[in-house]
Amino acid sequence: xxxxxxxxxxxxxxxxxxxxxxxxxxxxxxxxxxxxxxxxxxxxxxxxxxxxxxxxxxxxxxxxxxxxxxxxxxxxxxxxxxxxxxxxxxxxxxxxxxxxxxxxxxxxxxxxxxxxxxxxxxxxxxxxxxxxxxxxxxxxxxxxxxxxxxxxxxxxxxxxxxxxxxxxxxxxxxxxxxxxxxxxxxxxxxxxxxxxxxxxxxxxxxxxxxxxxxxxxxxxxxxxxxxxxxxxxxxxxxxxxxxxxxxxxxxxxxxxxxxxxxxxxxxxxxxxxxxxxxxxxxxxxxxxxxxxxxxxxxxxxxxxxxxxxxxxxxxxxxxxxxxxxxxxxxxxxxxxxxxxxxxxxxxxxxxxxxxxxxxxxxxxxxxxxxxxxxxxxxxxxxxxxxxxxxxxxxxxxxxxxxxxxxxxxxxxxxxxxxxxxxxxxxxxxxxxxxxxxxxxxxxxxxxxxxxxxxxxxxxxxxxxxxxxxxxxxxxxxxxxxxxxxxxxxxxxxxxxxxxxxxxxxxxxxxxxxxxxxxxxxxxxxxxxxxxxxxxxxxxxxxxxxxxxxxxxxxxxxxxxxxxxxxxxxxxxxxxxxxxxxxxxxxxxxxxxxxxxxxxxxxxxxxxxxxxxxxxxxxxxxxxxxxxxxxxxxxxxxxxxxxxxxxxxxxxxxxxxxxxxxxxxxxxxxxxxxxxxxxxxxxxxxxxxxxxxxxxxxxxxxxxxxxxxxxxxxxxxxxxxxxxxxxxxxxxxxxxxxxxxxxxxxxxxxxxxxxxxxxxxxxxxxxx
Numbered sequence: 001x002x003x004x005x006x007x008x009x010x011x012x013x014x015x016x017x018x019x020x021x022x023x024x025x026x027x028x029x030x031x032x033x034x035x036x037x038x039x040x041x042x043x044x045x046x047x048x049x050x051x052x053x054x055x056x057x058x059x060x061x062x063x064x065x066x067x068x069x070x071x072x073x074x075x076x077x078x079x080x081x082x083x084x085x086x087x088x089x090x091x092x093x094x095x096x097x098x099x100x101x102x103x104x105x106x107x108x109x110x111x112x113x114x115x116x117x118x119x120x121x122x123x124x125x126x127x128x129x130x131x132x133x134x135x136x137x138x139x140x141x142x143x144x145x146x147x148x149x150x151x152x153x154x155x156x157x158x159x160x161x162x163x164x165x166x167x168x169x170x171x172x173x174x175x176x177x178x179x180x181x182x183x184x185x186x187x188x189x190x191x192x193x194x195x196x197x198x199x200x201x202x203x204x205x206x207x208x209x210x211x212x213x214x215x216x217x218x219x220x221x222x223x224x225x226x227x228x229x230x231x232x233x234x235x236x237x238x239x240x241x242x243x244x245x246x247x248x249x250x251x252x253x254x255x256x257x258x259x260x261x262x263x264x265x266x267x268x269x270x271x272x273x274x275x276x277x278x279x280x281x282x283x284x285x286x287x288x289x290x291x292x293x294x295x296x297x298x299x300x301x302x303x304x305x306x307x308x309x310x311x312x313x314x315x316x317x318x319x320x321x322x323x324x325x326x327x328x329x330x331x332x333x334x335x336x337x338x339x340x341x342x343x344x345x346x347x348x349x350x351x352x353x354x355x356x357x358x359x360x361x362x363x364x365x366x367x368x369x370x371x372x373x374x375x376x377x378x379x380x381x382x383x384x385x386x387x388x389x390x391x392x393x394x395x396x397x398x399x400x401x402x403x404x405x406x407x408x409x410x411x412x413x414x415x416x417x418x419x420x421x422x423x424x425x426x427x428x429x430x431x432x433x434x435x436x437x438x439x440x441x442x443x444x445x446x447x448x449x450x451x452x453x454x455x456x457x458x459x460x461x462x463x464x465x466x467x468x469x470x471x472x473x474x475x476x477x478x479x480x481x482x483x484x485x486x487x488x489x490x491x492x493x494x495x496x497x498x499x500x501x502x503x504x505x506x507x508x509x510x511x512x513x514x515x516x517x518x519x520x521x522x523x524x525x526x527x528x529x530x531x532x533x534x535x536x537x538x539x540x541x542x543x544x545x546x547x548x549x550x551x552x553x554x555x556x557x558x559x560x561x562x563x564x565x566x567x568x569x570x571x572x573x574x575x576x577x578x579x580x581x582x583x584x585x586x587x588x589x590x591x592x593x594x595x596x597x598x599x600x601x602x603x604x605x606x607x608x609x610x611x612x613x614x615x616x617x618x619x620x621x622x623x624x625x626x627x628x629x630x631x632x633x634x635x636x637x638x639x640x641x642x643x644x645x646x647x648x649x650x651x652x653x654x655x656x657x658x659x660x661x662x663x664x665x666x667x668x669x670x671x672x673x674x675x676x677x678x679x680x681x682x683x684x685x686x687x688x689x690x691x692x693x694x695x696x697x698x699x700x701x702x703x704x705x706x707x708x709x710x711x712x713x714x715x716x717x718x719x720x721x722x723x724x725x726x727x728x729x730x731x732x733x734x735x736x737x738x739x740x741x742x743x744x745x746x747x748x749x750x751x752x753x754x755x756x757x758x759x760x761x762x763x764x765x766x767x
Contacts, residue, residue, distance in 0.1 A: 004031040004429055006040065010047075014432055020046070031429055032401050032408065187242040193226045203239055213238050259467070261439040269438040270311065270318035270502040271431035272340060272464065276361040277347035282377040285414035286347060290321065290424070309449055309462060309504030310491035314424045319431075320464070320502050322449065339368065340447050340464060343430055345423070346374045346398075350384035350411075354392035356603060360610065362396050363601040367618050371430055372398060373408045375423055380413040438501035443522040444468035448478055449504065451513045459483075459510040463520060470499040470507075474522045475529045479514030480540055482523075482533035568595055568661065569620035571611055572602040573627050575714045579650070580604060583625055586654050592661040606713025607644065609633050616640040623653060628710050628757065631698070646671075648718070672762050675699025675736065679754040683741070690748040691741050694756060702733045705758040707744055711751070720745045721758065 001009075007017035014031040021028055024046050026039055035043075188202045196214070200207040207223050213235045214221050221227055227235075233243040277283050290312060309322050322341065344365040348358055365372050374393065376386045390400045390409060399405020408426050412419035444465050451461040461478060463470075470476075475484050486509040490496045499505045514520075523529035570587060574580035580602045587597050600618050601611070607622055607629035613636075615622050622629075622637070624646040629637065637644050647653045677694035684690055694701070703724040709717040722743040724731055734740040744750070 001035050001040065002031070003028060003033050003035060006035055006043075007031070014429065015435070030401075030406065031433060184239075185241055187244055188236065189244045189246050190229060190232060191246050193228050194232065195224050195226055196221055197223050199227065199232055199235075203236065203241060205239065210235060259442070259445075261442075265439045265441060266437035267440060269436050269500075270320050271342040271427060271434070271436055272320045272322060272502055273343045273345060273427055274322045274341040275345045275347060276365065278349070278352070278355040278357040278361075281347050281349040281352065281355075281358075282414040283347050286345075286375065286377065286412070286420075287321065289414050289417050289420055309464060311503070312424070314421075314428060317428055318502070319424065319427055320504060322464075322504075340449070340466075341368065341370050342434065342436055343427055344370045344372050345427070346372050347377050348374060348389050348393070349378045350376050350386050350389060351378055351381050353389055354396070356605075359396060360601065360603065360614075362393075362398065364614060366397070367600055367614070371434070373410065373423070373426055373430065374398060375419075376409060376411045377414055379411045379418065380416050386411055436502075438467050440469045440500045442468045443524070444470035444474065444476075444499075445519070445521050446470070448514045448516055448518045448520060450516055453513050457508055459513045460506055460508060461510055461514055462504060462506050464504050465499050465501055467501055468522065469501075470503075470505065470522065472497050475524065475526050476507075476510075476520050476522050477529050477533050477536070478510055478520035479518030480533055480537040481510050481512045481514055482526075482529045483510035484526075485509045567598045568657075569598050569600050569615075569618045570657075571600060571615050571620050571622045573607045573611060573622065573624050574602070574604060575626035577604050579625050583623070583650055583653060586650065587657060590654065590658050590661065592658065595661055597657070606630050607633050609636055612636045612640060612642050615642045621645060623647065625650070625653065626715050627713055628708075628715060630713065648715070670762050671759050673699070673757060673759045674705060675701050676755055676757045677701055677734075677740070677742075679750055679752055679756065680739075682750060682752060689743055690750050691743055692750045692754075692756065693739065693741055695739050696734055696736050698736060699758075700733050700735045701740060701742065701756075701758050702760065703731070705760045707742075708757045708759065709744075709747075709750065710755040710757060711753075717744070717747050717749070719747055 003017055003021070004014045007014045010017070012020075018028065018031065020043060021039075024042050026042065028035075184204055185202070190202070194202070196210055197207050200210045203210065211221065211223070214227070214231070217231075217234060219227070219231060229243065229245050236243045275283050275287060291310060309320060311318050311320050313319075344361075346358070346361055346365070348354060362372070374389075376389050378384060379386065386409070390403070393407075394400075394403070394405075398407040400407055400409045402409075408430070410419055410423045410426055412423055414420075445467045446463050446465040449462045449464055451459065454460045459481075463478070470485070470488070472485050472488055475482065485507050487507070488496050488499060489506040489508075490499075491504055496505065523532065572580050572583050572587075574583060584599050584602050588599060590597050600620055601614060603611075606627050607624050609630070609632050611622055612629075612633050614620070615637075620642075622642060622644045624644060626648055628646065629644055634644075636642075645653070645656065647656075675696060676698045677696045679692045680695050681693035682690060683693060701721075701724060703721055705721060707719060707721045708715055722745045723741075724734065725741045726734055726738065731740070742756070
């Protein structure tokens with residue numbers, strides 16, 4: 001019997017059973033390990049000695065606690081009933097008497113109406129008493145005013161006359177002479193760069209004195225110029241003042257702020273699951289099967305798919321599924337700093353086996369450090385071999401449990417529904433071992449999964465609550481926008497008031513559409529929320545203007561020295577699998593102190609948008625070996641500031657990476673792509689060769705440039721242009737949107753549909 005099955009039988013959790021086995025002295029790998037009869041007997045003997053299973057002990061303790069609580073409640077209710085009923089009424093008249101007995105403060109006037117009422121009820125009039133202070137004030141107002149001055153001379157001397165005024169002036173002069181030395185501060189606290197004027201104000205010195213000190217240290221600064229903390233410390237020392245640097249907490253950057261909850265406040269939350277895999281391996285069918293067979297509250301087909309996420313219930317426990325369009329979206333969210341998924345289900349078809357996108361999905365999940373459950377689909381087909389899938393995935397580091405690994409493999413059929421229950425049970429098991437918990441009793445935080453602009457409803461965002469409870473009417477900052485939640489719609493299309501952790505909901509009320517992967521947080525103070533949203537928007541604009549912080553080979557050594565880079569992440573794309581493997585093993589052998597080369601993905605074919613997204617999320621460098629980036633991938637790389645290096649000789653790649661890591665990289669020449677043209681028609685002319693009739697799709701074609709022929713994303717020839725013509729005339733260049741005819745030096749194997757990329761080699765300044 002497996003550990004989790006035995007735990008279920010004994011009515012305890014798998015975690016408790018693993019602890020129990022450790023106490024008995026039996027070491028098992030995990031909850032999927034098998035227990036024989038001898039081991040079970042040993043556990044039962046231990047339980048009998050201890051006096052029942054842990055769960056029984058818990059129940060017993062809970063029962064005793066309940067009895068004590070009931071007794072306590074009865075005592076309280078009894079003591080309440082025994083109190084005399086007249087107590088409350090009798091106590092009321094005593095209150096004014098108590099007040100009356102208290103001594104009045106000398107400066108305060110009693111309220112006449114209240115005093116009259118009380119004294120009338122006592123049987124006498126207190127009119128004279130109430131009015132007495134007024135008469136005294138009218139008789140001699142000056143006396144009253146000057147008597148106050150005598151009591152407290154320093155406070156009210158300014159309103160005095162004659163001698164008092166002269167005395168005040170004399171005192172002030174004397175005080176100035178005495179107080180001049182101690183007024184200067186011994187230490188000041190700063191939270192960042194300050195202008196010279198503000199710094200002088202903190203030091204209580206003239207700005208000119210501070211500027212003189214700055215000039216003496218070789219810093220030429222005006223009164224409105226900012227100086228950094230280090231400079232402030234040096235200048236402050238000259239004035240015998242210590243500068244204390246206190247870092248200011250930036251609330252606008254709430255993604256990086258961690259809120260630590262007390263262990264007793266945490267409760268179990270549903271796991272969030274993403275399904276990934278190759279195209280046509282049955283991801284959508286599997287999602288539909290889970291949705292239809294596990295609808296909460298038995299509403300068949302009640303869950304709508306428009307929300308992009310939904311919840312199902314299995315054995316009384318909920319699971320949240322993210323319906324994302326593949327691993328690219330999964331990694332885009334990770335690139336934005338949102339670690340949404342707890343578990344990944346990798347769908348592999350038993351008849352097809354492991355494909356290119358399957359490997360890509362594995363690499364994306366591994367880079368995110370998320371546990372993987374493999375669903376071997378299409379088991380209903382005749383003659384399928386699930387062992388072949390296991391063998392193939394072993395090459396990528398996913399070893400099945402029955403073969404001594406820690407990856408769970410579940411055979412399923414998305415069409416018939418076989419194995420779906422087992423798959424969901426395994427998801428709950430993995431979630432139980434992970435101990436996923438959240439605090440529902442605090443302000444909500446989470447991630448935007450999808451967002452769109454609806455004609456009737458305005459900006460609609462699908463969010464996943466990760467911590468706290470989201471409520472209608474809450475003011476939230478999502479991305480760079482602040483709004484108040486007008487309505488929340490759950491995965492079944494119903495309006496709800498609250499959303500606990502791991503619940504996906506659609507929210508209305510944001511002024512604009514945030515980006516998927518943006519994090520959100522609730523702010524009770526509306527003014528503060530709006531200020532933070534504005535600050536975040538400003539910061540984003542500044543970041544877009546500023547330089548990129550991505551790793552590039554040019555500044556790699558500098559970043560290694562500063563301790564920013566410990567792992568150099570690399571993505572390899574080659575024309576054939578053999579080259580990719582050879583390049584991977586060669587790069588992994590590079591040994592430079594302080595930095596490791598880490599290949600996070602290698603594949604065959606042109607550099608795609610998916611590779612750029614993964615590189616952006618993992619801060620990696622993309623190396624293309626005999627392949628080119630797709631047009632969209634190239635523009636995305638420029639936008640995301642991802643460094644792409646293209647090579648044709650394996651030794652050049654190794655030398656370049658090694659030189660970059662040692663800080664000796666100093667390229668003198670740089671390749672600049674000036675344009676590309678598509679071959680539309682071929683003309684074969686004797687004595688001339690093959691003429692390519694082309695249409696310029698990007699940039700311009702120049703006659704003195706080098707040309708590269710790309711067929712299906714792979715470079716098949718690299719040479720020089722021979723002739724370039726428009727109609728019958730020789731031309732120097734042809735711009736985008738025009739047609740031309742060209743020939744290549746010593747090369748005639750051009751075909752329709754080929755892409756001709758023209759580039760020039762430019763000399764660049766040494767850095």
